[in-house]
Amino acid sequence: MSSHNTATIQKEYTVFPFGPQHPVLPEPIQLRFTLDEEKIVDVVPQLGYVHRGIERAAELNDYKRNIYLCERVCGICNYIHGMTYCRVIEDLTDTEVPERAKYLRIIWQEMGRLQSHLLWLGLFADAIGFESLFMQIWRDREIILTLNEKTNGHRIHLSTNAIGGARKDIDASLAKEYRKDLELVREKIKVLEPVFYKDKSFRQLTEGKGILPKNQANFMGAVGPTIRGSGIPQDMRTLDPTCKALDFKPVVYESCDSYARTLVRFDEVFQSIELINKALDQMPDGPILNKNEKFPEGTTIVRTEQPRGELIYYVEGNGTNKLSRVKIRTPTGANIPSLVSMLIGHELPDIPVIVHSIDPCISCTERYVQVKKEAS
Amino acid sequence: MPEMLKEILKNLVSKPATVNYPFVKPEPLPATRGALSWDMDRCDQCQDCERVCPSMAIKVLPEEKRVEYQPFKCLFCFLCIDNCMQQAISNSTTLTAPGYEKRVEVFEIKKQ
Numbered sequence: 475m476s477s478h479n480t481a482t483i484q485k486e487y488t489v490f491p492f493g494p495q496h497p498v499l500p501e502p503i504q505l506r507f508t509l510d511e512e513k514i515v516d517v518v519p520q521l522g523y524v525h526r527g528i529e530r531a532a533e534l535n536d537y538k539r540n541i542y543l544c545e546r547v548c549g550i551c552n553y554i555h556g557m558t559y560c561r562v563i564e565d566l567t568d569t570e571v572p573e574r575a576k577y578l579r580i581i582w583q584e585m586g587r588l589q590s591h592l593l594w595l596g597l598f599a600d601a602i603g604f605e606s607l608f609m610q611i612w613r614d615r616e617i618i619l620t621l622n623e624k625t626n627g628h629r630i631h632l633s634t635n636a637i638g639g640a641r642k643d644i645d646a647s648l649a650k651e652y653r654k655d656l657e658l659v660r661e662k663i664k665v666l667e668p669v670f671y672k673d674k675s676f677r678q679l680t681e682g683k684g685i686l687p688k689n690q691a692n693f694m695g696a697v698g699p700t701i702r703g704s705g706i707p708q709d710m711r712t713l714d715p716t717c718k719a720l721d722f723k724p725v726v727y728e729s730c731d732s733y734a735r736t737l738v739r740f741d742e743v744f745q746s747i748e749l750i751n752k753a754l755d756q757m758p759d760g761p762i763l764n765k766n767e768k769f770p771e772g773t774t775i776v777r778t779e780q781p782r783g784e785l786i787y788y789v790e791g792n793g794t795n796k797l798s799r800v801k802i803r804t805p806t807g808a809n810i811p812s813l814v815s816m817l818i819g820h821e822l823p824d825i826p827v828i829v830h831s832i833d834p835c836i837s838c839t840e841r842y843v844q845v846k847k848e849a850s
Numbered sequence: 851m852p853e854m855l856k857e858i859l860k861n862l863v864s865k866p867a868t869v870n871y872p873f874v875k876p877e878p879l880p881a882t883r884g885a886l887s888w889d890m891d892r893c894d895q896c897q898d899c900e901r902v903c904p905s906m907a908i909k910v911l912p913e914e915k916r917v918e919y920q921p922f923k924c925l926f927c928f929l930c931i932d933n934c935m936q937q938a939i940s941n942s943t944t945l946t947a948p949g950y951e952k953r954v955e956v957f958e959i960k961k962q
Contacts, residue, residue, distance in 0.1 A: 542904035542927055610857060613867045620879075627883035633927040641932070668853040 487515060490822075494523045498601055498826040501836035505817075505829070512822045517814045525840045532800040537563060537770060537791070540800070541635050544787075547802060548838040549630060550593065551780045553586040555802075556635035558778045562789045563637045566770035575639035575764075576716045577757040581652075582632055582640075583778075584746040584753075588659070589618045589630075590781035591739045591746070594833050598736060601830045602679045607669060614662045621655050624648065639763035649754050656747050663743055670740050680733040684816040684828035687730055696812040697805045698783020699742070700832050702726050703735035710779035720752045732831035739833075769793050780805055782833045806832070807839040878943035883926040885946045888917050888957040892938035899930035899939060915959040922952040 488509045494502035502523035508516035528547055532540050545556040557579055564571060592615040599607035619629040626632045626642055634642045644652065669676065686696065691704035701708050702724055709724035711717040725741045727734035770791030778785050783805030790799035809832045816828050869876050878884065895912040907923035908930060924946075931939045 538902075539904040542925055606854060606858060610854070616867070623879050624881055627879075627881040627928075628926070631925075633925065665853065665857065 485510060492825060492829075494520075498829060499834070499836075500597070501834070503834065503836045505825075507817075507822075507825075509822065514817050514820055514822070514825075517817050519810055519814060521810075521836070521840060523840075524837045526837070529800050529802060529841065533797055536795050537797055538637065538795075540797070541637070542633065544802075545631060545633065545635065548780075548804065548835055550590045550835065551586055551782070551785075551838075552630065553582050553632050553635070554778055554780050554785060556633075557583060558776050558785055558787045559789075560635050560637050561776045561778070562774055562787045563770050563791075564766075565774045565776065566772055566789065566791045567637075567766050567768040569638045569766040569768075570764055572639055572761045572764055573758050574643075574760045575762045577753045578634075578640045578642075578644065578762065580714075580716055580720070580753045581644065581750050582634060584750045585618060585622060586632075587781045588743060588746045588750075589615055589622075591743050592618070592663075594739060594781075594830075595736070595743075598827075598830050601826045602676070604676065607666070610666070611663075614659055617655050617659050617662075621652065624651065636763055638766055639761070641763070643762050644754070644757075652754060653751060656750060660744065660747050667740075670737065677733060680736060680827060680831075681729075681731060683732045683820065683824045684735075684831050685731050686812055686816050690815055691730075691812060694812040694815055695808050696783075697808045698780065698833075699735050699738040700783065700809050700812055702738045704728075704730045708784075710777045710784050713777065717749070720749055720756065722749065732827050735831045769795055770797065782806060782835055783808060802841075804835065804838040806835045807841070809834075810839075878945075880943065882943040882945070883928060884942045884944045885921065886919060886924065886926075886930070886939060886941050888919070889938045889940065890917070890957050890959045892936045893917065893957075893959070894936050894938075896935065898933050898935065902929045902933045904929065915961075917957045919955045919957065920952065921946045921955060922949075 490507040490509050492505040492507055493499050494504045504520040504523075506518040506520060507514055528543065532543055535543060541556050541559055544559040545552040547555045563569075592611050596608045596611040596615070599605075599611065622632060623629050625644065625648060626634050634640055686694075686700065686704050688705050691701050691706060696704065697708065705726060705728040707724045707726045709722075711722055712724065725738050725745060727737050770789070771793040773788070773790045775786060775788045785805060786801075786803040788799070788801040788803075789797055792798045813829065813832050813834075816831075817825065820828060895910055895915065895917075897910045897912070899917075900906075900908045900910045904927060905923045905925050907920045907925075909918040911918065928941065931941060
């Protein structure tokens with residue numbers, strides 16, 4: 475007879491390092507998984523592989539040169555980084571932005587969101603092994619990049635930010651091209667609607683994976699499409715009066731999984747096209763730049779909505795041409811705690827889908843944290 | 851998937867969406883931000899371009915009557931072009947060529 479006592483059997487866990495170099499990850503982050511067979515029991519994220527010292531560089535630089543430094547925090551959302559920095563300095567120097575520049579900012583901000591979401595949808599399709607969808611989306615994204623080059627001369631880095639407005643204008647002939655090309659993109663992406671909404675294999679790989687319940691999303695401080703996929707309509711564009719004037723309403727899905735987060739981004743592609751078209755229609759004539767040579771003084775916080783979520787810039791000015799503190803919080807930093815809670819309880823093969831579902835952008839989020847020990 | 855079949859069949863007979871790069875060069879757009887050059891007949895060595903350059907790629911040396919420009923440091927933001935009072939800086943639409951070393955381009959005022 476075998477006297478089998480389950481209490482004496484010790485469970486053996488496997489520790490599995492995922493990253494920093496992994497085909498799924500575009501940028502280096504290590505997730506150290508503790509596995510029970512194939513089930514994830516614990517995750518420890520480890521950052522610090524691509525620290526670049528941007529915040530310190532911003533303190534040493536002239537405040538006007540920082541626009542271009544801030545644009546380089548993230549390649550994909552470069553315009554919004556530069557725009558947020560300009561808004562912070564405008565706040566500190568009491569500069570009023572001309573009405574037309576506000577609409578131009580909305581247009582370029584949404585162009586950035588469009589290309590970022592299309593990039594992500596392609597990468598996500600690649601992560602689940604849907605190669606043809608990946609190629610098709612990236613081919614359509616090319617139209618938007620060409621449109622960027624026609625306006626600003628660059629495909630990704632627009633470099634059109636200026637403190638007090640914008641450096642470039644969209645004239646009537648260019649606006650016509652914008653409308654025509656965006657309609658083309660809309661038609662091409664519309665063809666893919668049944669793939670995202672109905673395709674069986676796509677749904678099987680994403681539905682029920684990486685569940686982040688509504689209260690958990692709120693508690694973990696998730697931002698952007700991650701929180702909107704959990705049924706909370708949190709979007710920083712609702713705070714922007716110009717966006718409000720264009721009847722902006724955030725896209726929300728209730729199913730709290732990777733599938734919901736995909737659909738939020740997919741729907742936002744159409745919403746961005748609509749916003750650009752509305753902004754082009756309602757854009758008033760007038761100047762685009764209001765120069766102010768005052769030095770920034772005081773402290774302020776500005777929050778804007780990036781493709782990945784809420785972006786916070788905190789700046790301390792001291793009345794000279796250099797700033798005493800620039801603090802940047804990017805959305806991925808805020809989403810990492812939610813990612814950890816999403817992963818626990820899932821199986822090993824689901825990791826790529828769940829990690830990708832928050833749209834990680836690690837290099838933007840790397841910050842140096844100094845913990846000072848109190849002298850006793 | 852069946853919705854994409856139409857596109858996939860179309861791709862079988864259509865030309866590739868990409869350009870066969872080293873053999874076929876894409877036409878640059880009129881707005882493309884390419885290589886910079888200084889017209890030294892116009893330049894009055896005021897150092898405005900040096901002052902606004904965010905990546906400090908420009909060095910104006912009024913005593914030696916020349917401008918040193920580092921294309922590998924340049925962001926091609928064109929702030930120097932916007933700020934030049936003499937309109938001495940111009941750009942082409944051809945992108946700067948890659949190189950083995952970070953070269954410095956020198957523009958000098960011709961000695962009479």
